[in-house]
Amino acid sequence: MTTKHAEVEQRAPYVGRAVDRLDGPAKVTGAARYAAEHPYPNLAHAALVHATVARGRITAVDTAAALAVRGVIEVLTHENAPAMKPAPALSMLNPSTMASGTSVNYLATDEVHWNGQPVAVVVAETPEAARYAASLVRLTYQESPAEVDFAAAEPNAVPQKNNPLQSAGADKGDANAALAAAPVRVDLRFTTPPHSHNAIEPHATTAVWDGDDLTVHEGTQNIAWVRQHLAQRFDVPARRVRVLSPYVGGAFGGKTMIWAGTLLAVLAARATGRPVRLVLTREGVFHTVGGRTPSTQRVALGADADGRLTALIHTSVARTGRVGGGPEQITSASRHLYAAPNIHLRQNLVQLDLVANTVMRAPGESIGTFALESAMDELAWELGLDPIELRMRNEPANNPVDGKRFAHRMLREAYALGAERFGWKERDPRPGAMRDGRWLVGMGVATAYHPAWQLPAKVGVRLTADGTVVVRSSLHEMGMGAATAQAQIAADTLGVPMEAVRVEYGDSDLPPGPGAGGSGQTASAAAALLAASHKLKRSVFALARHAPDSPLRGRRLDRLEARDGGLYEGSAGETYAAILTRAGRDHLEAEAGPGMLGFAAKMLRDRRNWVKAASGAQFCEVRVDQDTGEVRVSRWVGVFDVGTVINTKTVAAQLRGGIVMGLGLALSEETLVDRRTGRVVNASLAENHVPVHADVPRIDVDWLGDPDPTMPLGLLGVGEVSITGVGAAVANAVRHATGRRILDLPITLDKLL
Amino acid sequence: MTEIRMRVNGVVHSLDVEPWVSLLDALRERLGLTGPKKGCDQGACGACTVLADGVRINACLALAVQYADKEITTIEGLAQGGELHPVQQAFIRHDGFQCGYCTSGQICSAVAMLAEHAAGMPSVVSGSAARAELTDAEIRERMSGNLCRCGAYNGILDAIREVATP
Numbered sequence: 022m023t024t025k026h027a028e029v030e031q032r033a034p035y036v037g038r039a040v041d042r043l044d045g046p047a048k049v050t051g052a053a054r055y056a057a058e059h060p061y062p063n064l065a066h067a068a069l070v071h072a073t074v075a076r077g078r079i080t081a082v083d084t085a086a087a088l089a090v091r092g093v094i095e096v097l098t099h100e101n102a103p104a105m106k107p108a109p110a111l112s113m114l115n116p117s118t119m120a121s122g123t124s125v126n127y128l129a130t131d132e133v134h135w136n137g138q139p140v141a142v143v144v145a146e147t148p149e150a151a152r153y154a155a156s157l158v159r160l161t162y163q164e165s166p167a168e169v170d171f172a173a174a175e176p177n178a179v180p181q182k183n184n185p186l187q188s189a190g191a192d193k194g195d196a197n198a199a200l201a202a203a204p205v206r207v208d209l210r211f212t213t214p215p216h217s218h219n220a221i222e223p224h225a226t227t228a229v230w231d232g233d234d235l236t237v238h239e240g241t242q243n244i245a246w247v248r249q250h251l252a253q254r255f256d257v258p259a260r261r262v263r264v265l266s267p268y269v270g271g272a273f274g275g276k277t278m279i280w281a282g283t284l285l286a287v288l289a290a291r292a293t294g295r296p297v298r299l300v301l302t303r304e305g306v307f308h309t310v311g312g313r314t315p316s317t318q319r320v321a322l323g324a325d326a327d328g329r330l331t332a333l334i335h336t337s338v339a340r341t342g343r344v345g346g347g348p349e350q351i352t353s354a355s356r357h358l359y360a361a362p363n364i365h366l367r368q369n370l371v372q373l374d375l376v377a378n379t380v381m382r383a384p385g386e387s388i389g390t391f392a393l394e395s396a397m398d399e400l401a402w403e404l405g406l407d408p409i410e411l412r413m414r415n416e417p418a419n420n421p422v423d424g425k426r427f428a429h430r431m432l433r434e435a436y437a438l439g440a441e442r443f444g445w446k447e448r449d450p451r452p453g454a455m456r457d458g459r460w461l462v463g464m465g466v467a468t469a470y471h472p473a474w475q476l477p478a479k480v481g482v483r484l485t486a487d488g489t490v491v492v493r494s495s496l497h498e499m500g501m502g503a504a505t506a507q508a509q510i511a512a513d514t515l516g517v518p519m520e521a522v523r524v525e526y527g528d529s530d531l532p533p534g535p536g537a538g539g540s541g542q543t544a545s546a547a548a549a550l551l552a553a554s555h556k557l558k559r560s561v562f563a564l565a566r567h568a569p570d571s572p573l574r575g576r577r578l579d580r581l582e583a584r585d586g587g588l589y590e591g592s593a594g595e596t597y598a599a600i601l602t603r604a605g606r607d608h609l610e611a612e613a614g615p616g617m618l619g620f621a622a623k624m625l626r627d628r629r630n631w632v633k634a635a636s637g638a639q640f641c642e643v644r645v646d647q648d649t650g651e652v653r654v655s656r657w658v659g660v661f662d663v664g665t666v667i668n669t670k671t672v673a674a675q676l677r678g679g680i681v682m683g684l685g686l687a688l689s690e691e692t693l694v695d696r697r698t699g700r701v702v703n704a705s706l707a708e709n710h711v712p713v714h715a716d717v718p719r720i721d722v723d724w725l726g727d728p729d730p731t732m733p734l735g736l737l738g739v740g741e742v743s744i745t746g747v748g749a750a751v752a753n754a755v756r757h758a759t760g761r762r763i764l765d766l767p768i769t770l771d772k773l774l
Numbered sequence: 775m776t777e778i779r780m781r782v783n784g785v786v787h788s789l790d791v792e793p794w795v796s797l798l799d800a801l802r803e804r805l806g807l808t809g810p811k812k813g814c815d816q817g818a819c820g821a822c823t824v825l826a827d828g829v830r831i832n833a834c835l836a837l838a839v840q841y842a843d844k845e846i847t848t849i850e851g852l853a854q855g856g857e858l859h860p861v862q863q864a865f866i867r868h869d870g871f872q873c874g875y876c877t878s879g880q881i882c883s884a885v886a887m888l889a890e891h892a893a894g895m896p897s898v899v900s901g902s903a904a905r906a907e908l909t910d911a912e913i914r915e916r917m918s919g920n921l922c923r924c925g926a927y928n929g930i931l932d933a934i935r936e937v938a939t940p
């Protein structure tokens with residue numbers, strides 16, 4: 022990566038190119054096998070029975086009718102199931118303790134904590150028999166009062182506690198006094214509903230015990246957590262648990278924690294002595310896997326007549342489950358976006374008797390930026406100022422809450438490029454002034470912002486005597502193009518063609534990869550891959566430099582260039598294959614990656630010095646039907662500062678994917694909880710409205726391409742930033758089209774009538 | 775149990791199924807053809823789309839016994855003689871997928887949609903107009919039964935457009 026030779030510059034690096042996904046052929050031919058698609062002789066099928074009350078105790082169990090169904094092998098309830106160990110207590114030294122979706126010890130208790138909690142498992146010879154028998158299991162409950170209504174509980178929220186990774190608030194100056202004194206102000210209250218990941222692959226587990234050896238096929242975002250968690254719950258050493266997860270059919274945060282289905286498949290396999298497959302029904306996903314918390318938020322902004330902020334207040338209320346879940350960084354973007362001298366941020370929580378909430382694409386930021394960026398837009402209206410200009414006037418030099426340095430900050434550039442691509446200057450600033458027949462046309466902008474994370478990861482690199490390279494790490498491929506990106510990096514750093522690189526991933530027997538979360542997988546793995554490749558080059562060179570007939574004899578490694586499948590200085594050098602063959606080695610291997618403690622120390626040090634984030638400018642054009650209030654998004658431009666871009670093809674897709682999910686957040690998505698029973702009412706893909714083809718226009722995405730100096734390879738992460746700001750950009754465009762400010766997501770047509 | 779003979783991807787299989795077994799489960803669980811995916815089992819997502827005598831259907835809403843005399847084509851049967859179907863190739867080129875779980879359904883659906891359009895079948899976009907031009911809006915409308923939560927819609931549209939435009 023240091024000196025460049027003329028020969029090298031002739032061959033463009035793979036990083037930065039548009040490369041087809043390595044798993045493309047498997048996915049377009051149906052050959053890719055997901056967690057529910059692995060055949061085993063004697064495989065049995067399991068189905069869940071869900072509680073129908075929100076809180077209480079099971080007083081009676083009647084499984085007679087279920088057991089009488091032909092093909093039923095076993096019905097497991099708290100009366101007869103073997104016990105698992107309870108979920109572990111949270112420990113900062115062992116991140117896998119964060120893996121429990123909930124703290125419930127399923128089938129070891131008669132207690133019911135939410136409506137939909139699994140309370141029995143039927144195991145049968147066929148999936149049909151299991152499902153039918155599950156419908157026949159009769160449970161009697163003694164109900165206790167349950168709190169399930171977020172709107173009713175929200176006034177009783179308590180302040181969230183700080184933790185080392187997440188701040189629950191911030192204070193600078195006296196924001197309340199500054200707000201009261203401000204000549205111009207807005208003070209708005211926003212609400213956002215619960216959202217569900219709705220990955221098209223429902224959670225599925227195939228579990229096979231052989232003595233104390235357990236094999237699990239599971240679509241997961243964290244192979245290491247699944248392995249360690251299952252080992253702990255079933256009291257076997259982690260090395261005896263193998264988790265296979267080469268294909269994950271969408272996840273978006275929903276496959277980060279370990280939920281009931283995984284545990285109960287393994288339990289059912291243990292109890293019956295059969296390989297067991299458990300595929301959640303679509304409804305079962307809503308009942309057993311958490312989603313995004315609903316929120317209420319207040320954003321109050323004070324400014325002087327020139328639009329310079331004097332006060333920024335952002336407070337939030339979110340919910341967790343009484344048996345699990347965690348806070349989201351809803352006010353996080355308000356720590357970083359605007360140079361207000363007085364800032365007050367506070368996050369609050371309520372606990373409800375509902376399935377635990379969990380992380381979902383940009384947890385916190387996705388809904389937090391809806392509120393903050395809608396309020397900024399409203400302030401622009403108050404001031405009669407262009408909303409981009411208002412943001413530029415408040416662009417900070419350092420991090421507003423604490424004065425730390427930004428590792429990277431290119432929002433000015435993102436807005437400038439976006440405005441040009443979008444044609445922002447065509448916008449008539451008057452509300453309702455732009456029309457296209459019966460459609461009112463509106464244009465809105467909002468800022469996208471997501472912190473950049475690096476996670477601990479190990480990567481192994483193997484070089485074989487035929488010149489092929491195998492990159493080995495238990496990476497997660499949920500569709501981000503993770504393996505393809507690492508193959509590009511490996512090809513560049515080792516100087517081999519991409520065709521010579523294979524990536525092994527999705528298997529707990531490989532060196533442990535990073536969890537796929539926080540948009541940090543690619544950067545985290547890249548750091549370890551670069552280190553491992555460097556080690557590998559050192560060992561290859563060690564074989565050559567004393568060999569009498571090697572052209573590398575007596576040279577120095579730091580002068581050599583990895584290219585053309587070998588090491589060269591000028592025209593002198595030789596291929597890896599030649600070096601290994603001469604030395605009689607069929608392969609060489611190196612592995613790298615930080616230890617947990619050293620990594621944590623470095624991360625905390627880093628976070629003291631820098632604020633690292635991906636960011637961007639979202640531009641939206643909507644058409645609103647003048648009579649029905651129907652909102653159609655007609656154009657989109659997103660320009661992002663995501664640092665280095667490895668694969669322009671997959672990065673564009675991922676950025677678009679986040680925007681599409683943001684369109685759902687803005688206009689249609691809402692998981693409805695019955696206020697009386699705590700049951701999810703629209704637990705299906707027919708009634709939980711995710712965007713379809715017809716809802717999605719051409720989405721123009723671009724990036725600034727400037728590497729971040731503090732992150733591995735300059736990567737800031739792309740998975741989440743692009744969903745942030747989308748809700749506000751749509752709401753702001755609707756405001757422009759109609760003059761109406763919608764504070765309550767989703768922006769359905771009834772709210773515009 | 776009913777014994778049925780089913781022709782799938784050109785091969786005749788005979789299998790015993792209960793009358794309530796869906797075509798999707800028969801393909802996935804009995805024949806080991808896991809290309810068609812189960813996203814909802816309720817006809818809401820399109821991941822299970824297969825072709826029955828060339829017509830796209832949601833296999834999760836079809837009973838296997840009803841399709842005993844039909845020619846079923848799944849994603850596994852689209853490639854011919856080791857050569858990917860043009861729609862499959864275009865999906866790779868235009869990155870019409872991420873996780874891949876909706877992809878089998880999207881591709882089967884696209885193949886049949888192009889045939890429907892060629893046969894003059896109207897849509898809500900074109901109204902009753904025969905032989906509507908296959909605009910982007912037409913493609914989006916006609917593909918809206920296939921959800922992609924990864925949001926690969928732009929790539930899917932580009933892939934279909936490329937195949938549709940000679």
Ligand code: FES
Binds near residue numbers: 821
């Ligand atoms: S699985 Fe058939 S439509 Fe969803």
Ligand code: FES
Binds near residue numbers: 870872873875923924
């Ligand atoms: S590629 Fe993941 S759902 Fe379409």
